Amino acid sequence: MDAPPEAFPATLESSRPEASDVADQELVHRAKQGDRGAFDQLMLRHQQGIISLAYRMLGNYDEAVELAQEAFFRMWRGLPCFREEAAFRTWAYQITLNLARHRRRWHARHRTARTVSLDAPAGAEEDDPPASSVPDPAPGPREEAGRSEIQEAVRRAVAQLPVPLRTVTVLRDIQGLPYEQIAEISEERIGTIKSRLHRARAILKTRLAQVTR
Amino acid sequence: MIQDCRACRHQLSPYLEGELPPFEKQAMYAHLAACSSCSAEFSALKGMLVGLKELPEPPVPADFRQAVWRKIDAPGWPERLKGWLLEPWYVKIPAEALAVTAVAFLVIYVFRPEAPPLMETGQATFDAFMAVPAAPSERKQASLKQIPISSMLAYEKIMAVAEASPPAGVPVHIRVQVENLALAAQKVAAALQELQPSETEHPSPARYHLVLPEEQYLRLMEALLEIGSLEISALETTLPDFPRLLRQERKRSRGPARLVVLELKSASTSPIP
Numbered sequence: 001m002d003a004p005p006e007a008f009p010a011t012l013e014s015s016r017p018e019a020s021d022v023a024d025q026e027l028v029h030r031a032k033q034g035d036r037g038a039f040d041q042l043m044l045r046h047q048q049g050i051i052s053l054a055y056r057m058l059g060n061y062d063e064a065v066e067l068a069q070e071a072f073f074r075m076w077r078g079l080p081c082f083r084e085e086a087a088f089r090t091w092a093y094q095i096t097l098n099l100a101r102h103r104r105r106w107h108a109r110h111r112t113a114r115t116v117s118l119d120a121p122a123g124a125e126e127d128d129p130p131a132s133s134v135p136d137p138a139p140g141p142r143e144e145a146g147r148s149e150i151q152e153a154v155r156r157a158v159a160q161l162p163v164p165l166r167t168v169t170v171l172r173d174i175q176g177l178p179y180e181q182i183a184e185i186s187e188e189r190i191g192t193i194k195s196r197l198h199r200a201r202a203i204l205k206t207r208l209a210q211v212t213r
Numbered sequence: 214m215i216q217d218c219r220a221c222r223h224q225l226s227p228y229l230e231g232e233l234p235p236f237e238k239q240a241m242y243a244h245l246a247a248c249s250s251c252s253a254e255f256s257a258l259k260g261m262l263v264g265l266k267e268l269p270e271p272p273v274p275a276d277f278r279q280a281v282w283r284k285i286d287a288p289g290w291p292e293r294l295k296g297w298l299l300e301p302w303y304v305k306i307p308a309e310a311l312a313v314t315a316v317a318f319l320v321i322y323v324f325r326p327e328a329p330p331l332m333e334t335g336q337a338t339f340d341a342f343m344a345v346p347a348a349p350s351e352r353k354q355a356s357l358k359q360i361p362i363s364s365m366l367a368y369e370k371i372m373a374v375a376e377a378s379p380p381a382g383v384p385v386h387i388r389v390q391v392e393n394l395a396l397a398a399q400k401v402a403a404a405l406q407e408l409q410p411s412e413t414e415h416p417s418p419a420r421y422h423l424v425l426p427e428e429q430y431l432r433l434m435e436a437l438l439e440i441g442s443l444e445i446s447a448l449e450t451t452l453p454d455f456p457r458l459l460r461q462e463r464k465r466s467r468g469p470a471r472l473v474v475l476e477l478k479s480a481s482t483s484p485i486p
Contacts, residue, residue, distance in 0.1 A: 087263040173265040
């Protein structure tokens, strides 16, 4: 009999280095005094996470970059009102998610005739990001092609989740944030976050199983 | 022990997160060890989470932070508005002053109060108005407006007369204060000859009982204003024949009629010969 499958550790660790909230606090304090260098450092530490979050929520790279710039612009302008004891990343992600929500609503109001790309797979939603919208950082050899297809399937499956489920999936399963911080960002209870996460995973698993069959 | 695979699969994600209580966690562990199907599902879930973690991140553009600083340092809307309005000042300020002046003139021209009709026509006559059928009150008002411009004073007086007169159909008592009774009597006779009321009684040298169409009433007033100052009131008692005469006049002229008792009163004591 095979050995029983081991559960993962209780909390999934992010594979990328976490920005230290303590270091952020010092930079925020200096930025509030008008130190542009300190704010530049904050941008350097969080730009990847913000752009990634924006991209996962909007599904379009160019829009995600523009939205991320707008988010940092609002952070700079909003620094005088920011409480230094709060985590900068929480605040930054909140701003980004709010902007993404407004952008999606704007698109929904101004949506014109539905267009379907001949290249899109059957059943794809109208706002599915095109496969080429994200430049492939590592166009590897042929044996990477299959992996790339799976990643594209995963990316598309995430993009097709309803926004509340997509948000927790991006923050938890992609960006690896702890539940407490996700709850703060979303302004929801931890129980709600967990419930949404489990539902999202079940949906993703089902969809990916259909795709990979 | 969990027998139901459906229940097990429902708990796979919480189990993975370490959220199950110890008893349930043990039960899951045991089930997964025994059930290859659920075990495969569990592996698929783990694989999916690994796949999510390994999704390539969108790259950060090289000039991302510079673009943010450009946005931060760009002038705000008050400065942009100021620039749009005032720069270059030697072009914008004169052009805007001219535009504001033009708009002001346009507004004044469009909303200017209209001149009364007699200012524009100046030539309409009383008789021309009389030919136009209209409601009595409108006729009255229109007739006042059609007085030739040279008679502005008379126009104002007739306005006052019209305002003071009782409504059409109500008998009117008019007292005319004159300097010379004899002369006034002559003028009244001349006016009545022109107006040709349907009924005229002349019970005394200074008293007249008249029945005439409403439209001739103001003409009579106009004539009387030239004779003396008028005192107008509703007749308190009607004469016995007046109702019959009124009906006859209405039938004849096909419009409202006036019963007028006209009295000439002298400021001096000279009698009418």
